[in-house]
Amino acid sequence: MEEVEAEEPQEFSHRQRLKAAVHYTVGCLCQEVTLNKQVNFSKQTIAAISEKILPKTLKCLPDTRKEARSPLKT
Numbered sequence: 001m002e003e004v005e006a007e008e009p010q011e012f013s014h015r016q017r018l019k020a021a022v023h024y025t026v027g028c029l030c031q032e033v034t035l036n037k038q039v040n041f042s043k044q045t046i047a048a049i050s051e052k053i054l055p056k057t058l059k060c061l062p063d064t065r066k067e068a069r070s071p072l073k074t
Contacts, residue, residue, distance in 0.1 A: 022057055023050040
């Protein structure tokens with residue numbers, strides 16, 4: 001039981017870091033579009049895009065963890 005309780009804060013922290021990374025990446029991509037196409041994005045728009053992408057990112061996360069642990073095939 002203690003092991004599960006200890007894991008929950010770590011999982012929450014991991015999720016928060018992933019959320020921040022997704023938000024940062026979306027912000028960078030929006031900034032690039034702004035420079036290239038002269039289209040401005042509000043902070044609310046960037047946050048909305050990030051929130052839309054996050055569930056899909058979390059859904060793919062177990063697959064990427066599995067791939068990271070598997071040995072390289074040559």
